[in-house]
Amino acid sequence: MDAFLKIRGLKKHFGDKRVLDGVDLDVAAASVTTIIGKSGIGKSVLLKCIANLLQPDAGTIQLDGQAIAQSRRRANSDAGVSFSYMFQNNALFDSLSTFDNVALPLREATKLGRADIQQRVSAMLQQLELSDAADRFPGELSGGMKKRVALGRALITKPQVVLFDEPTTGLDPERKYSVFEMIADYRERFGFTALLVSHDIPEVFEISDQVAWLDGGRIQFCGPPEALNSEAQTALSGFLSKANYGRKASAQFGGTQ
Amino acid sequence: MIRTLGRSALSVVFELGEISLFGLGALRGFFAQRGRLAKLTLAIHEIGVRCFPIVATVGLFTGLVMGLQLYYTLVKFGAESALGTAVALSLIRELGPVLTALMVVGQAGSAMASELGIQRNDEQIDALQTMSIDPLGFLVGPRLVATLICFPILTAVFDLIGIFGGYLTGSVLLNVDAGVYWNRVFESVSWADVQGGYIKSLVFGLLTISICAYRGFNTHRKASFPGVRGVSESATRAVVWSSVMVLAADYLITSFLL
Numbered sequence: 001m002d003a004f005l006k007i008r009g010l011k012k013h014f015g016d017k018r019v020l021d022g023v024d025l026d027v028a029a030a031s032v033t034t035i036i037g038k039s040g041i042g043k044s045v046l047l048k049c050i051a052n053l054l055q056p057d058a059g060t061i062q063l064d065g066q067a068i069a070q071s072r073r074r075a076n077s078d079a080g081v082s083f084s085y086m087f088q089n090n091a092l093f094d095s096l097s098t099f100d101n102v103a104l105p106l107r108e109a110t111k112l113g114r115a116d117i118q119q120r121v122s123a124m125l126q127q128l129e130l131s132d133a134a135d136r137f138p139g140e141l142s143g144g145m146k147k148r149v150a151l152g153r154a155l156i157t158k159p160q161v162v163l164f165d166e167p168t169t170g171l172d173p174e175r176k177y178s179v180f181e182m183i184a185d186y187r188e189r190f191g192f193t194a195l196l197v198s199h200d201i202p203e204v205f206e207i208s209d210q211v212a213w214l215d216g217g218r219i220q221f222c223g224p225p226e227a228l229n230s231e232a233q234t235a236l237s238g239f240l241s242k243a244n245y246g247r248k249a250s251a252q253f254g255g256t257q
Numbered sequence: 258m259i260r261t262l263g264r265s266a267l268s269v270v271f272e273l274g275e276i277s278l279f280g281l282g283a284l285r286g287f288f289a290q291r292g293r294l295a296k297l298t299l300a301i302h303e304i305g306v307r308c309f310p311i312v313a314t315v316g317l318f319t320g321l322v323m324g325l326q327l328y329y330t331l332v333k334f335g336a337e338s339a340l341g342t343a344v345a346l347s348l349i350r351e352l353g354p355v356l357t358a359l360m361v362v363g364q365a366g367s368a369m370a371s372e373l374g375i376q377r378n379d380e381q382i383d384a385l386q387t388m389s390i391d392p393l394g395f396l397v398g399p400r401l402v403a404t405l406i407c408f409p410i411l412t413a414v415f416d417l418i419g420i421f422g423g424y425l426t427g428s429v430l431l432n433v434d435a436g437v438y439w440n441r442v443f444e445s446v447s448w449a450d451v452q453g454g455y456i457k458s459l460v461f462g463l464l465t466i467s468i469c470a471y472r473g474f475n476t477h478r479k480a481s482f483p484g485v486r487g488v489s490e491s492a493t494r495a496v497v498w499s500s501v502m503v504l505a506a507d508y509l510i511t512s513f514l515l
């Protein structure tokens with residue numbers, strides 16, 4: 001079976017700096033893939049290429065058998081794949097309230113009526129513990145609250161594909177746990193395909209079907225999280241042990257799912 | 258030398274082409290938007306309502322000064338009764354459209370360029386794209402349509418207040434007969450003058466707001482610095498460029514109209 005999202009030989013450079021140098025990655029439909037790697041290695045650049053925000057120098061990205069640029073152009077039609085992106089820096093509209101930020105994609109890109117939107121957004125804000133902040137503006141929110149608003153905006157349209165760029169960075173352990181739980185829960189309910197960038201190792205592995213390690217411009221390892229332990233790659237285990245993978249995952253992450 | 262000149266001329270032509278496509282894309286995008294009326298109302302507030310005070314004030318002072326200057330020029334020839342004609346025609350044909358456009362650039366255009374520049378740098382424009390919302394139609398479209406509505410109205414306000422200012426200096430302070438002043442105003446202004454002013458205001462409006470929006474929207478491509486300095490550069494360039502283009506376009510249109 002062909003992968004739902006298929007990346008081949010993806011290259012991207014800025015000036016004389018090669019950031020992506022032949023990335024290959026397959027993502028199955030309705031799975032969660034986590035990309036890990038050092039800061040500044042090109043994880044966000046990879047996501048932006050997939051979102052068609054950056055033009056790669058070489059290589060192909062196919063979503064559901066279609067080139068990504070084409071697929072994004074058809075996104076609003078019934079044949080298109082619905083899609084959302086949670087930015088690392090949130091990219092919220094600072095002149096819109098929390099409520100309006102979350103409601104924006106529903107208002108502008110769907111045919112939902114006012115009452116439906118009101119109800120869906122309120123439910124989302126409640127789930128994200130943001131009901132009290134509905135009328136506040138992004139400038140009046142804490143970093144973690146903004147992250148949750150961005151998460152709400154990404155999930156409100158019930159997209160088929162979601163790219164999360166560090167959805168939990170800067171959240172306290174309890175909120176981090178609930179964000180991961182929410183992603184797992186939404187995946188269960190709506191069966192989206194998710195690509196996740198995270199530094200929250202090992203917690204993020206609990207919700208991942210596949211882990212991809214980006215280093216030196218390529219995916220150096222790709223497999224299920226269980227394979228990470230047995231993996232003989234010294235460089236990867238070096239990275240993981242520095243990321244504190246040494247501690248017991250189950251003790252840290254008291255059994256989700 | 259000639260080569261550099263040619264190259265910069267070409268790049269200006271190229272850029273004007275890009276700006277026209279940008280403006281057309283925004284206008285077209287606007288009509289595919291949802292909730293157009295609400296968006297248009299906001300944009301009219303931004304361009305029309307918020308610029309009204311400055312346009313009215315500048316209009317009044319322009320009229321006052323013109324009343325004064327023209328009076329002392331005309332009185333030398335014993336022709337001070339022509340004050341109404343001189344004030345009304347120069348305002349309606351030239352100064353009204355030009356100064357209104359310059360004022361709106363200063364008030365709304367610079368703000369628009371920096372706002373769009375910040376939205377670009379903060380990835381808000383990218384975010385719209387990932388949400389399948391057309392950023393041009395959503396952010397720039399309403400402002401361009403509002404321009405089509407607001408510029409002629411603001412220009413008319415400028416003209417009227419300016420003519421009234423000419424009356425204040427000419428008839429109230431100096432000694433042009435009020436009846437003569439107003440009579441000359443009504444007699445000398447023809448429908449063609451008003452039309453010409455109207456065309457100018459529409460062209461200036463589309464030109465300036467497109468340039469300002471284009472500069473801000475493309476901060477990441479056009480500015481020579483990233484970040485805040487890039488945004489401030491975009492805003493300055495937007496104001497300078499649109500002002501220059503207003504005067505250049507004014508010359509062109511006037512030569513066609515006369």
Ligand SMILES: Nc1ncnc2c1ncn2[C@@H]1O[C@H](COP(=O)(O)OP(=O)(O)OP(=O)(O)O)[C@@H](O)[C@H]1O
Nearest residue numbers: 014015019037038039040041042043044045046088
């Ligand atoms: N628009 C750009 N112009 C120039 N260089 C860029 C641009 N975007 C990213 N880079 C460079 O590409 C490299 C990868 O950046 P990227 O943001 O993808 O890192 P990352 O893996 O997401 O890191 P982090 O975990 O800190 O978010 C960096 O060296 C960065 O300097």
Ligand SMILES: [Mg+2]
Nearest residue numbers: 043044088165
């Ligand atoms: Mg990143």
